[in-house]
Amino acid sequence: MRPHDGLGGEGVEHHESIESFKQGNRQDLIDKEEAELTILQEYLPQQMTRDEIIAEALFSSNPLSCLLDLPSASPIGFSPAVVVALSDDCRTQARIGVESKTSVGESQKHKGRSDEAISLFFTIRQYPSSTEKFDSPASFEKQCRLAEELMAEKIIPNFVHPLNSVIAQKRIT
Numbered sequence: 697m698r699p700h701d702g703l704g705g706e707g708v709e710h711h712e713s714i715e716s717f718k719q720g721n722r723q724d725l726i727d728k729e730e731a732e733l734t735i736l737q738e739y740l741p742q743q744m745t746r747d748e749i750i751a752e753a754l755f756s757s758n759p760l761s762c763l764l765d766l767p768s769a770s771p772i773g774f775s776p777a778v779v780v781a782l783s784d785d786c787r788t789q790a791r792i793g794v795e796s797k798t799s800v801g802e803s804q805k806h807k808g809r810s811d812e813a814i815s816l817f818f819t820i821r822q823y824p825s826s827t828e829k830f831d832s833p834a835s836f837e838k839q840c841r842l843a844e845e846l847m848a849e850k851i852i853p854n855f856v857h858p859l860n861s862v863i864a865q866k867r868i869t
Contacts, residue, residue, distance in 0.1 A: 710736070714749035726744070744866045746796030746814045747774040754794065777817075782842060787825065788844060792855065793817040814859060818851050 710733040744752070751771040755761050763769060770807035795815045814846040820839040824830035 744862075745770075745772075745773040749773065749859065749862045749866065750774045750776070750794050750814060753862040754855065776821070782820075785825070787823040788838070788842070789821050789823075790842070791817070791819045792851065794859070803862060816855055816859070818847065818853075820846070 710729050714726055714733075717723075717729065728839045748771055751761075751764060751774045754776060755771075755774070764771065774792065775795040777791065779789055779791045782788040782790055793816070795817070797813050797815075819844070820843045822835045822839055826837075
């Protein structure tokens with residue numbers, strides 16, 4: 697585990713001590729510091745990348761999650777998105793997407809950094825009919841009502857709360 701993986705100042709001190717003791721060829725002190733560091737790590741939650749948070753929060757009870765059971769499997773690009781029709785004619789639609797800002801090269805070296813965002817996008821849209829007159833103000837009001845309803849009943853409990861829960865459990869700092 698690296699110093700920025702949630703151990704704070706105490707973890708940094710242990711890592712620095714280990715490096716100093718290696719230079720001084722003091723294996724007895726290296727062993728002592730590593731043992732203390734191991735004990736500290738046992739009491740801290742596992743640090744996760746933003747993609748791992750999204751995967752655990754939204755993907756863990758999905759049949760595709762078996763891919764994460766493979767040896768050394770870790771999500772490095774996880775941005776689920778779905779568009780659903782909200783009307784029989786498919787002209788009223790909702791889109792939900794979740795994205796992280798973690799790139800493949802950053803995924804392991806910046807695990808647990810708080811300055812990398814997780815973004816949740818939610819959009820309601822309505823396409824006009826080719827045969828009927830489109831009433832923009834009425835369409836806008838309908839989309840606003842749908843958005844409020846879906847936020848309260850679907851998005852917050854099924855997307856926002858699970859993401860918050862995983863972040864809180866893993867203590868991303």
